[in-house]
Amino acid sequence: MTAILAHCPYAKVVCTSARPIRHPDEKPVVVRPFSFPAGFADLPVEKLRIKPAVEIFVHHRLVRKKQDPLEASDVRTVAEICARLDGIPGVVAAAAAQATLEEVLALVRAGEFPEGTGLGEAVSALFQPLTPAEIQALDALSVCEDGFDLNAAKAVAFSDRIDARLASAILNGLQAAGLIQTFLVDKQPRYRLLYPVRVVCARRLEEGGKAAAVRKRHRAFYLALAVEAEEHLGGPDKVWQTRIKSEIRNLEAALAMRWDEHALRMAAALRRYWYRAGRFYEASELMQRALQGVVESDRGETKAKAKALAGLGSLLSAQAKLDEAREACNDSLAISRDRFPKVAAEAHNALGAIAHSLGEIETARVHFQESRKLLLGVRAEDWLYVNASNNYAGTLNESEEHQEAEKLCISIAVSAKHIEYPHGRFVALTNQAVALMYQGEWRRAEGILDLAKKAQEEGKRPLAHWFLNEAIIQAELDEYTAAAKTFIQVLESVSEQPDPRFVGNLIGEVAAFFCRIGRFGDAAKLWGAAEAPQDKCPIPLNEKRRIDVYKARAKEALGERPYGDYVYVGKQMDESISVKEAVQIFRAVLNS
Incomplete structure (x- = not known):
């Protein structure tokens, strides 16, 4: 190349190479990897x-x-x-x-x-231009799953003598060489080895006999991260939620490396994240493996075990495995009752939710109240206390103690606002609106729901529950067109990933609304949909009872009269419809 250019001084050459050719007139242009979008x-x-x-x-x-x-x-x-x-x-x-x-x-x-x-x-x-230190760093980083941040890279791949600035410079150099990809998560840089690079580095790490030592450092770092994150998960702290979401594959890889007491600590620390992320099935399997590992190592009754059992109970409850869930929570309570009050409060709260799903409202109420007392006893008026109080307020409404529920909800909303917990405030205000609805104060309820909507928007959470209560109020005020439009909004908001615990209540209210406007056949179709949801998780027993109540009310009001060619009101359909089909029915109602 040098000889050609020496004899042809005005020639311009475009060539490709894995690295610069070191010619004095060279103007290298780095061609970055061409990424593909998700999907x-x-x-x-x-x-x-x-x-x-x-x-x-x-x-x-x-x-x-x-x-x-x-x-x-x-x-x-x-x-x-x-x-x-x-x-x-x-x-x-x-x-x-x-x-x-x-x-x-x-x-x-x-x-x-x-x-x-x-x-x-x-x-x-790809590796030829690299120094031995850079290759060693890449090999170590190949143990990371789905990327890593600067702190993880420093702990896993670099010695303590290298500070964050130098580690960042090395990573940026590897990115410039086209070996790693950099992207932002919550405005913080994350790195990922490109697939061919990671495959070669992982193989070289195993063959060099260094994999075990690197994985040990990887596990130690992610165990510490999980323990640090524990108190921030489940509540309003979105920074930690986002960080753990980014690191969950690394955390689960570290967890499954060895089923010992460290795995149990990590699983216990992640219980709230798993529940909030809706990963009930995979997480309950991991939790059971971690608990079994401790049984085999005979490490005794620890705080981590109590937390893990309470978390397992919540995960199993979300799968409607209520007997197993109750057993796990009772085992947690047996360990924590006299030793770990916050864990005991969590177990009581989970037991209350299980009892509520079974329609045992009084039992649920006792558990929720006990959870509140335990948290107050250790002055833990945090998001856990707000959640337990909201659950207790819900049982007051179901026990027809609506004035008491209204007073409690006002106090909860204030507490939630004080600790900057928008979702807790939303639930409190929604419960307050429900209490007012039961007392026939529809206009006041509508005003409270407006406040609830603002709280939910502030927390950037779905508004399905808010829309449902708004639609009920509009129907009670005989604003049928507005109610129909609102019901469409709530149905569309759950059409992609329906939550069966919510769908039972939702479909019952929609069917009741159809009865109000004379669409009896459509109401019966919707009842069929509510009783056979498309999700794995069945409708909880208390929601099934609510549906039966709606059916009974309709039959009592209308008798056994058929409506045109429609089936009798309240008769269970052999075939159910999906939530998307319910939206289509509603649009037809609106157009008519």
Whole structure:
């Protein structure tokens, strides 16, 4: 290259290389990996075909293999290959020279980049410009799942002698070399090894006999992170919720490394995150494994065990495994009752929720009240206390002690606002509005619901519960058109991921509204939908009883009279409908 340019001083050369060629007139331009968006597989073929990585693959395949342009059916295969290779230009180009698309895809899926092939050489070339220290850091970071932040990188891959500034400089250098990707989560940088890089580094780490020591550092860091996060999870602290969401795969990998007392501490610390994230099934399995590990090691009755049992009870309750859930919570209470009052309060709160799901309102009320007393006894008037108090207020409403419920809810709303817990305030105000509705004070209830909506918007939570109560008030005030529109909003808000605990109440109220306006057949169809939800988790028993109450009221008011060609009101349908179909029925009602 130097000789050519010496004889042709006005020539300009464009060439590709894994690293700079060190010519004095060289102007290097770094070509970054071409990333693929999440859900790229659902994109139309036309859009996939114009992705830069796909264009590189197709071009090199045409040049090297002398093949005709790809058929539309092959474009998706190429897109998957390019996405798995993280769009690294040189590696994508080398992959295009392999024998068949199916063979390339099989190699990439298996993480195989054979030596002596163009693909293997292209991946190896990525590491050539690096120093031994940089390669060692990459190897260590390969144990991280789904990325890592600067603190994790420092703990796992760098010695204590390297400060955060130097560690950040090394990571930025690796990003500039096209080996790691940087992205922001809650305005904080996170890093991720590109897939081919991570595969090679992980293999080299195992072969070098250093994997066990690195994983030990990884586990120690994430155990400390889980313990530090515990008190911030489940409440209003969104910063910690976001951080743990970003790190959950690392945390679960560290958890499953060895089922011992450290795994139990980590599982206990993550119980609230798992519940709030809706990961009931996977989390309950992990919790049971952690508890079993402690049984086998015979470490005795610890605070972590009490927390884990209470958390397991909540996770099982959300799956409607109420007998198992109650047993776990009672076991937690047996350990914590006289030793760990906050854990005992958590167990009582979970037992109250289980009793409530079974329709045992008085038992639920006792548990919620006991939870409140325990928290007050240790002056823990935090979000746990707000949650227990909101649950207690709900049982007061169901026991028809509406004035008492209203007074308590006012106090809870003030406490929630004081600790900056918008969702707790929303629930308190909603319970207060329900108490007012039962007392026939519909206009006051409507005003309180407006405050509840503001609290929920402040907490950036879904508004489905608010919309439901607003629709009930509008129906009671004979504002049928407004009520129908509001019901559509609430149905659409749960149509994608319906919560069966909420759907039972929702469908009952919708069916009652249909009866008010003479749509008896549609009401019966909706009752069928409520009794056979599309989710794994069945409707709790107390919600089924509410549906039966709505049916009984309708039959009492209307007798056994058929309405046109519709079925009798209250008769259970053999076939149920989905929530989306309920929206369509409602739109038809609105149009008529």
